[in-house]
Amino acid sequence: MKIAVLGVGLLGGSIALELRRCHPSPEALRLWARRRETLDEAVRLGVCGAEQISLTVEGAVKNADLAVICTPPASVAPLAEEVATVMPGHCVITDVASVKKSIVQLVGETSASGRFIGSHPMAGSHDSGVSSARLGLFKSATCIITPSPLVSSEDLSRVQTFWERLGCRIFTMTPEDHDRVVAAISHLPHAVAAALVNFVCTLPEEPAKFCGSGFRDTTRVAGGPSEMWAEIFMLNKDNILAALSGFAVELERIMMALQKEDVAEITKLLEEARCRRAAIGIGRSADIKTMEAE
Amino acid sequence: MKIAVLGVGLLGGSIALELRRCHPSPEALRLWARRRETLDEAVRLGVCGAEQISLTVEGAVKNADLAVICTPPASVAPLAEEVATVMPGHCVITDVASVKKSIVQLVGETSASGRFIGSHPMAGSHDSGVSSARLGLFKSATCIITPSPLVSSEDLSRVQTFWERLGCRIFTMTPEDHDRVVAAISHLPHAVAAALVNFVCTLPEEPAKFCGSGFRDTTRVAGGPSEMWAEIFMLNKDNILAALSGFAVELERIMMALQKEDVAEITKLLEEARCRRAAIGIGRSADIKTMEAE
Incomplete structure (x- = not known):
């Protein structure tokens, strides 16, 4: 499974660290961030290799099976729309935001609609930024997934497997719940x-x-x-x-x-x-x- | 310095564990508890030796330089009074309760008055009972001491030294503060x-x-x-x-x-x-x- 991580803070960085440990092949992971400095810092910290970063969304997601949006809540929907226009047709988009109803609604109005499955891994901390990224952050963490009833079981299981491999315990519920x-x-x-x-x-x-x-x-x-x-x-x-x-x-x-x-x-x-x-x-x-x- | 610990829960038990480690001589420590079973459990857990327990307050404090009352707040004053009647004249009494004004007032009305210096080591936890006692509980913990202005510097320093040796950072203030x-x-x-x-x-x-x-x-x-x-x-x-x-x-x-x-x-x-x-x-x-x- 090829993963694109968009947004490289505590969560995006920690996901990258885990993926790099389990799947050292450079093709398995791509990282995108809005700022060049963030990507450089990620490379410097060993969160990913220099060949795994991209300053364009397209470069990060063009071969991805799963795109994980790890930016703050308000930018998830616009970024999902951008991802949907350049990703392969089979790619699934998920996120990590602590709110789901408004995000799922907004994404539902974009071209990303049928390809988005909201996630919320409850693994934050009082730290933030890529410098706080660490292995083990998701171990035994609760991850709530909020699939729409229209999502295929294959797509859902791709998201579920992703979080399970990071160590999360999965629950599914509606965005409202x-x-x-x-x-x-x-x-x-x-x-x-x-x-x-x-x-x-x-x-x-x-x-x-x-x-x-x-x-x-x-x-x-x-x-x-x-x-x-x-x-x-x-x-x-x-x-x-x-x-x-x-x-x-x-x-x-x-x-x-x-x-x-x-x-x-x-x-x-x-x-x-x-x-x-x-x-x-x-x-x-x-x-x-x-x-x-x- | 010979210490009597009165009341053997989380705090009393943890004090005993520390003292036993630093001063293995049996005479250095005496433990009193109201219930025989508590003392037996303390011995069984290695919190103290069988020769260090006493079911009478007098047996625990008769040779003590410092008596540390580790019972719940409401029983500190009556116990201090009992201790004062059977302890050596130079012995100082302190406690560990989370409230000080009411205790200091009540003790002030008893014969323990001039010999009591209130302490509050902030080292509790959600655990309780002697089975939760552990080494290191007081390391870097804040301990607030509330001496009356009449207390001698020698007595105050005895209490202060006691908590410092357990690893506490000491502050002194009035019981009201x-x-x-x-x-x-x-x-x-x-x-x-x-x-x-x-x-x-x-x-x-x-x-x-x-x-x-x-x-x-x-x-x-x-x-x-x-x-x-x-x-x-x-x-x-x-x-x-x-x-x-x-x-x-x-x-x-x-x-x-x-x-x-x-x-x-x-x-x-x-x-x-x-x-x-x-x-x-x-x-x-x-x-x-x-x-x-x-």
């Missing part, structure tokens, strides 16, 4: 983490000076690139607003119990949270343990 | 994480099934023991309520910008959070990087 899900588990936590930092770090006592692993972990996602996140927030506005309101209700519940000094109710709310978190099986790993011990 | 600081950096994040779990994990779409490292890290602290946290919440109620209100204002700011589709304002709020978090230097470590790559 995807956007509701990530509003809750990704976009809401980002807003909450940002608000937490903005509150704590502007207090006159400068409490952040003393912070430990609790504050660090709770706010880690707030380290992500702001412009991209603002774009995501705008593109998933309604779901995020609904999630923020639902979260505020839960927070209010804790505040009320505290105001009433209702220790039984506080214990119940905290215990429910503890059990619910334990039930989804995300509490532990050897690495988390190491980290907390710092 | 301590409680405001931890309300912001520890108690508020706990409430926020619990509310986030309680919202996300009760949604009909079950989005938590798909969660990645972002949701996991943002909610990690919600895995802590509920009864102890409810106790902490009650003992630091006013500061936590103030922090919750301040946080709600920041969250509202993000919601308003989103409602107005003011992308410049959203970008600004997220960028401020990103920069503020970066400025406190808690973004990175080799272990965090490993963890995110899972």
